[in-house]
Amino acid sequence: MASAESAAGGATGGTNPWLIALVVSLATFMEVLDTTIANVALRYISGGLGVSSDEASWVVTTYLVSNAIVLVASSFIAKRYGRRSFYLACLATFTLASILCGLAWNLESLLLFRVIQGFAGGGMVPVSQSILADSFPPAKRGQAFALFGVAVVVAPVIGPTLGGYLSDNYSWHWCFLINGPVGVFAFALVWFLVKEPDSLRKERAELRRKGIRFDIVGFALVAIFLGALEVVLDRGQTDDWFNSTFIIVVSAICALAFLLSIPWLLTKENPVLDARLLGQRQFGSCFIVMGATGAILISTTQFLPELLQEFYGYTATWAGLALSPGGLVTMMMMFMVGRLSSHVQPKYLIALGAAIIAAAMWDLTRVYGDLNFWFFAESRIYIGLGLPLIFIPITSASYFGLRPDQTDQASALLNGARNTGGSIGVSIASNVLAHREQWHQSRLVEHVVPTEPAYQQTLQSLTQYFAQRGATLPEAQSQAIAFIGRQVDTQRGFLAYIDVFYTLMLISLCAVPLALILKNIKLGEGGGGGAH
Structure with a gap:
């Protein structure tokens, strides 16, 4: 991409290259923002959709996995079908999927739309970098990538704070709906400002002349391996790992896809992944x-x-x-x-x-x-x-x-x-959090039994404390037992996070x-x- 045309601004079509840099940085900012914006909203998502906190965390992991899967294919697709067209398709799909995430009616629909969102977003970052490289001469590319890098770094910073504010004051749905107007604006700017360099058109024509096709088999094997691995990691604790037939089957699929992908990717002339x-x-x-x-x-x-x-x-x-x-x-x-x-x-x-x-x-x-x-x-x-x-x-x-x-x-x-x-x-x-919470709970309750002198002393002191504040003796004892239970629950949580x-x-x-x-x-x- 460091051609003479690149140096002259082949992707700008006469437009100020810094305007191009701002446009692609805006779109990338939106995509990277979605890796963190939902993190602080998971408790709201969990409560709103009636699922556990572990299941709500899949909102983050499904996005990351689908994003990673499409990254390995984005370079070839952009070259084969046109970088500008691919970028616009990714941006439009990402925006639509974001809106659908905000309108999701249950966990299954939300995860489906997050997968689509991740697939679309995964193609945007590397193509943004290529557009920047073609829009600036070599001497100024460092400055352009510095601007792009700031956008990439600032997005995860703003994500948790913005997601928290929207969830507290409006609804967790707005963590995704906010991408709608931003995506439409970015799409319009890319449509009018970003052009396809002639060098890329020639490269695309050369690929077609040689009959080089997308490595669909390699892509499928990589996607199955990563997807199955994520299912095993996400569902393992819930389904009791290899005591579950489902986990065994998915693990076998994951291992088979991995083993088959090695000889395929090493021997294929144009593999999806080197x-x-x-x-x-x-x-x-x-x-x-x-x-x-x-x-x-x-x-x-x-x-x-x-x-x-x-x-x-x-x-x-x-x-x-x-x-x-x-x-x-x-x-x-x-x-x-x-x-x-x-x-x-x-x-x-x-x-x-x-x-x-x-x-x-x-x-x-x-x-x-x-x-x-x-x-x-x-x-x-x-x-x-x-x-x-x-x-x-x-x-x-x-x-x-x-x-x-x-x-x-x-x-x-x-x-x-x-x-x-x-x-x-x-x-x-x-998985560590869930497993260690159970383990610490078991160890802590071993000491919370009536035969333990320390438990009896604590119970007596707390009962007296609550009784002095107006509770009857039975009420005070019930409050003391509940207080001890809450302390056990809090301590096992702290120990698990440690x-x-x-x-x-x-x-x-x-x-x-x-x-x-x-x-x-x-x-x-x-x-x-x-x-x-």
Whole structure:
């Protein structure tokens, strides 16, 4: 895409390229916003649709998985059928699906529309990057990608706060309906401003002349593998894992799709996914690190608001605001790390970022009932310090040693790793939370029995306390027993969340050695934008 026509602004048709940058950044902002806007609204969605909190979390994971699936196919589809046409189709479908999500009448319909929304959104980010590359000459692309990067970073910051405000003051439906007018506006701007460069028309004609077709078999195998894996992770705890025939069948389908995809993707002339990239030490390590980072980012964005709402009585708005300072720090750090990455090897920055995030997760294991707003805001700030140290250097590190024709695949795979990792991270955290809540409940109630002296003493003290406040003796004893029950429930919740944060800490620590085995690169070189 770095052709002479690109440098002259082949995608702009004479339009100011900065206007193009604003348009595609707006559409991408809307798409990335939807990865986090529903997180703080899950309690409202759970109550509104009459489902459990675990089932409500599927609203997040289905979007991420479908988004990751289509990423691997977006590059070929854009080249084969026209980048502008594909982008407009994605934008229109995303907008319509968003409106349908807001009008969903039950969980099944909401999940269906979220899958459609994820499929459409998955094609928008990489195509946006390609449009930017074709709209600016090489000397100014860095500035354009910086604007695009700010939009990508700001969206997850605003998402929880905006979603919380809309849920508290209007309805959770507006977390999705708000995309309607924004999507229509963005569609109109793209329709009139973005043009298809002649070089892409020639490339499309060449693909047709050679008879190169979309790898539907490879795409189906990847989609079945990722989809089945997500079903197993989401439903495993609820269905008692491998004691369930359903889980066994879906696990077998997942394993079969994975095994069949390996020889297919390795031997196909034009596979939907270049699996050989994952076998390289450099790119494969970056892929895993990006997946781990996505797991931390998306999991904490979902579970911190849930913790604040369930045990600290925060509204959805205030739960979202607790995440905002960390997002602002991330945005400022993006520019600092951009300069730092010209002087320090990426592997050291990535390892430092992963270590900082692990320390933030360890800090969160100190949760107890009397913590204030700033404890959680500061923990998010630590995460905000670590994330840019991974997201920016990992682009240069992952592109090192790749041929120019592999960069589109590398970008799609990195984006897919982030989303798939986020989905798997949410599922793992949900399962850890549910399992450890049951385990801690069992351990705690072992001590809440009439034969325990400590229980008798506590019951007597509480009964006396409530009796002194006007309750009759039977009422006071009932209130005391209920109070003890609530304390047990609260403690098992805190202990389970502590286990979740320990799990995320271990995931982040695993990224440190993977980062350190990366090769040194020539500083000042590397791809751009792939890690978004």
